[in-house]
Amino acid sequence: MLPEPPPPELGAVLFDMDGTVVDTEGLWRRACAAVAAELGLRPGEVDPEHVHGRPAEHTAAHLQRPGVPLGWISERLTGEFARLIALGVTPLPGALALLDGLASAGVPTALVTASSRRIVEPVLRTVGAERFRLVVAAEDAPRGKPAPDPYLLAAAGLGLDPAVCVAVEDSPVGLASALAAGCRAVAVAGARAVPYGVLSVNSLEKIDVTLLRRLVAGEISIG
Structure with missing residues (x-):
C-alpha cells in the first residue's frame, strides 16, 4: 500500500487592497x-x-x-x-502585522487589486511596497475580478499553483475571482454572501501564518 502524499504547503498569500489591506x-x-x-x-x-x-x-x-x-x-x-x-489612507487593523509575519516566515505575498496603478502607488507608499513580491493592478489582467485572471496572473508571476495560494478578500466579486482561479480564500470583515468553502474572519488580526498553513493543508473544517 502506497503512503499517502503529504498535505500541500502554503505557497503564497495574495491580498486584495481596497477594504482589505487599507481602509479605502x-x-x-x-x-x-x-x-x-x-x-x-x-x-x-x-x-x-x-x-x-x-x-x-x-x-x-x-x-x-x-x-x-x-x-x-x-x-x-x-x-x-x-x-x-x-489625502491619506490608513492600513486596516492587523494588515501590517500579518504582512510582516508572513515575511518572517518566508511566505511571499502579492497585491491583487481592481484599482489602477495610479491608485496603487500612493497606497504602497503608505504600507510599504517592499512588503509585496508582486503587484497585479487593473491594467495587468485581460479581465478584472470576478474573472479569475488577476489571481491566475499573480500565482503564475510567483511561479506557484493557485491551489497553494490563499487569497484574502473583502468582497463577493473578489472572492469569486479567487475561487475561480483555484485559490483558497479568506473573507474578512465586510464581505457579504461568503461562498461555501471560504474561511470567514472579522478582522485580519484573526489571521496568522499557522492558520493559513492549516487552511491550505485542509486541516480546517469550513462549511
Missing part, C-alpha cells in the same frame, strides 16, 4: 457618489453591486448616461479616487 472603500464610494451626482444620478440609483470590488471601467459602464463618453466617466472616477487617496 469609503473613499471609493465617495468618488462614485461625486461622479454620479455630476451625471445627475441620485444616491439610490447607484447599485452597490456595481461599485464594491469593481474596477473603474465596470462602475463607469453602470453610471454611463446617453451622450457621455465611457472613457470620461472612468477617468473622472479614477481621478476623484486618486485625489481622495492622496
